[in-house]
Amino acid sequence: MRFSGKTAIVTGGGSGIGRAAAIRFAQEGAAVAVADVDSLGGEETVSIIENAGGKAIFVKTDVADSNQIKELISTTTNTFGSLNIMFNNAGIxxxxxxxxxxxxxxxxKVVDINLKGVFLGIKYAVPELIKAGGGAIVNTASLLGLKGQKYMSAYNASKGGVVILTKNAALEYGKKNIRVNAIAPGVIDTKIIENWRQSxxxxxxxxxxxALGRIGSPEEVANAVLFLASDEASFITGATLSVDGGGLTF
Ligand SMILES: NC(=O)c1ccc[n+]([C@@H]2O[C@H](COP(=O)([O-])OP(=O)(O)OC[C@H]3O[C@@H](n4cnc5c(N)ncnc54)[C@H](O)[C@@H]3O)[C@@H](O)[C@H]2O)c1
Structure with missing residues (x-):
């Protein structure tokens, strides 16, 4: 198991990509703190993990609120002893x-959650990762952080910000043994694309x-997140990995 003895925080863990990643981290031996504004979804993720024999807690968190992020980090380290992986994933x-x-x-609102939320996750996770001797941060950007799309200005800007903030944090904390990477999902089968699906x-x-002519599943994105968080990605930092079926090349 790739994450035995490790602790991971997953923001936006109550649904979609965050839930899939939380479940995969737990399957690979990590203790997981599931953070979300949606208590029902977050608790459900924890139940799924616990029913499969994994370890998880839910911490109700609005990622745009620094006090709630501080609380999330301290609750996690008080419960599980340390923090090794921060997956800044919540977004709208x-x-x-x-x-x-x-x-x-x-x-x-969009920039506060999608971009400031990632900044706060980095700001308050890094001291704990340093205490643990290093760690990995993965941030959720988007295909729409790498290319423009009409009528998506706030989302485009927030996700573009995540791509460059990821590089900045990688530079600032690489020598502390902290790797910081991003994923850029294309169209993935979650709640966030419900409006598009109805059209x-x-x-x-x-x-x-x-290129593949289909949408992706949350699990396919979670697999990329786990790779970036794992020792298999030990020389990868500051990168944004497209998980988009070739959407950027299209
Ligand atoms: N699904 C896609 O097609 C797609 C594509 C590219 C990027 N993304 C990104 O993936 C991430 C996860 O989204 P998803 O597709 O799983 O959608 P989702 O709507 O299923 O999940 C998002 C989760 O984030 C939570 N959330 C929203 N605001 C929050 C806040 N302020 N604090 C804490 N939690 C909050 C929601 O309650 C929800 O559980 C987002 O950052 C999204 O922008 C999704």
Whole structure:
């Protein structure tokens, strides 16, 4: 088991990619702190892990709130003894409108959760990772952090920010034995794409817009997250790994 004796935090662990990663980390021996604003989803992830014989706790957390992130980290280390892996994954989409029609409030909310949330996760996890002798951070960016898309300005900007923040943190903490990488998922079968799925004209296009001609599963993304968090990726840092079925090349 690749993560025996390790502790991982997964934000946005109550659903989709976060849930799949939390389950995979636990299957590989990690104790997992599942963080989410959605208590029902978070508790359900913990039950799935526990029913399979794994170790997990739920900590209700809004990643945009520094006090709640501090609480998440201290609850995790108090419960499991240390922190080795931080998966900054929680995120939301934005209303698909032109930038001129996007409200400042919505801009702030998207950037606060998707970008500031990752910054706070890095800021407060790093001291604990250093105490543990090093560790790995994985951040969830997006295909839409690597390319533009009409009517997605706040999301595009927040995810582009995650890509460059990942490089910055990799530079700042590499010599402390902390690797920092990002994943850039394409269209993945989770709640966040529900609006696209409901659109009769958009879905047939979006769901095939990559080299493989299909959408991805949360588990396929989780496998990439586990690789980046594992010792198999020991010389990889500052990278953004596309997990998009070739969506960026399309
Ligand atoms: N599904 C895709 O197609 C896709 C593509 C690229 C990137 N992503 C990114 O993957 C990440 C996970 O999304 P998903 O696809 O699993 O969607 P999802 O909606 O299934 O899961 C997102 C989770 O984040 C939680 N969350 C939202 N705001 C939060 C906050 N402020 N604090 C803590 N938790 C919060 C939600 O409650 C939910 O459980 C997001 O960052 C998303 O932007 C998804």
């Amino acid at each position: 989409g934005n209303s698909e409108v032109r930038s001129t029609d996007l409200s400042e409030d919505e801009w702030d 009769e004209w958009k879905w047939p296009i979006i769901s095939k817009a990559n």
